Amino acid sequence: MSQNLLKYIRPNTLPTPFCPGCGHGILMGAILRAIDESSIEMKDMLFVSGIGCAAWIPSPHFAADTMHVTHGRPIAFATGAKLFNPKLKVMIISGDGDLASIGGNHLIHAARRNVELITICANNEIYGMTGGQVSSTTPLASVTSTTPQGNLEPPFDLCKLVEAAGASFVARYSVIQIMPLIKAIKKALSHQGFSFVEALTSCPVHYGRLNQLKSPFDHLQYLKERCISIDKAKKLTKDELKDKVLTGIFIDK
Numbered sequence: 001m002s003q004n005l006l007k008y009i010r011p012n013t014l015p016t017p018f019c020p021g022c023g024h025g026i027l028m029g030a031i032l033r034a035i036d037e038s039s040i041e042m043k044d045m046l047f048v049s050g051i052g053c054a055a056w057i058p059s060p061h062f063a064a065d066t067m068h069v070t071h072g073r074p075i076a077f078a079t080g081a082k083l084f085n086p087k088l089k090v091m092i093i094s095g096d097g098d099l100a101s102i103g104g105n106h107l108i109h110a111a112r113r114n115v116e117l118i119t120i121c122a123n124n125e126i127y128g129m130t131g132g133q134v135s136s137t138t139p140l141a142s143v144t145s146t147t148p149q150g151n152l153e154p155p156f157d158l159c160k161l162v163e164a165a166g167a168s169f170v171a172r173y174s175v176i177q178i179m180p181l182i183k184a185i186k187k188a189l190s191h192q193g194f195s196f197v198e199a200l201t202s203c204p205v206h207y208g209r210l211n212q213l214k215s216p217f218d219h220l221q222y223l224k225e226r227c228i229s230i231d232k233a234k235k236l237t238k239d240e241l242k243d244k245v246l247t248g249i250f251i252d253k
Contacts, residue, residue, distance in 0.1 A: 005032045008042060013061045018053065021208075021216025023201030023223075026175040027122055028057045030199070031093065034185035045089045048078040050098035053129045053203075054122035057093045072102030075110045078117050089118065089189065096123040096137040100158055104136065111165035114193045120185065121158060121196065124203035132206030139243075143210040158198050159250050168193035170250040174200035174223040177247060184249060191252070200227065200245065 018024050035045070047058035051071035059066040069077045074092045082090045092099070099107055099121050110117060125142070127133040132145040137158065141150040163170045169191040171184040181199060188195035202208065202219040213219045230248035233241055 005029070005036060008032050008035065008063055009061055010063045016061065017056055019203075019205045021202065021204040021219065022053070022128075023124065023175040023203070023220070024054055024057055024122055026178065027054075027120070027181075027199050027201055028061065030175070030178060030182050031057070031091075031120065031185060032062075034182050034189060037182070038186050038189050040089060040189060044087070045091060046078070046081055048074045048081070048090065048092045050074040050094045050103060051129075052095040052098045052127070053124070054093060054095035054201075055098065057122065058091075072098055073106065074098065075103060075106040075117070075119065079106075079110060079115055082115060082117060086116075090116075091118040091120065091189075093120045093122065095128065096121060096125065096158070097127045097135045100156055100161075101136040104156075107162065108165040111162040111167035111194050111196065114166055114168055116192055117194055118185075118188045118191075119194070119196045120188075121198045122201050123158065123198050124201045124207060125155075126203055126207040128203045128206055132203075132210060142207070145206070145210070159196070159246075162194075162196045163251050166194070167196050168251065168253050169195035170252075171196070171248065172198040172200065172245070172250070173247050174227045174245075175202065176220050176224045177227065180247070187249070187252065193253075200247075 042064040046065045048067045049055035059068040078090045125137050134144040134147045137155045138151045159170050159172050173181040204216045204219045208219040227247045228244045
């Protein structure tokens, strides 16, 4: 981590607890760079996270007020904090399992109400902390500890879900698309309304190992090959877009 970002980190919390090759460390750096470039004071922010690998991004690392709450409930806690103190910049950072599986109800209703919250979903497409189980975003046919023959259930497209529910800022990038990801988080920080940034990230220990991605580099390369920008997608056929993931800013109003 660059020296100018260390001011945002609590003493004696590095190195992080993330597994070698985990994309959450890249996302952590992207969030801090977005805050730094937006000139936002940490004293004006509150970070809320639930239970899971991604929840460790703000807590205990960020030198700010943090709430590490019950599984699936960070948006509910964040909503209460924002209503109590509307001046706070409230950012939720958690995983796909926490936000979209057990916490899916809170996600869609916060989007429906267009509450001014910044929600960063670190989507590694699997339950990383509890053993590599299938999640609501696991791609079809992917192997997990609970789908050894391949996932048969179609995954949520989280960006479509929150957009349909009423979110007024929606974006998706992978951690391999670092500069666009930082820009999207900066836009979310200044947005007046419910903003949702899906960050596709890597889990080499579970998703990678179970799906023949032999190294952390292979997993990042896998993300790079799957992700395609909205503009490029317009020029491709339906068959060419099979198994691709669209990235970009989907809505900003």
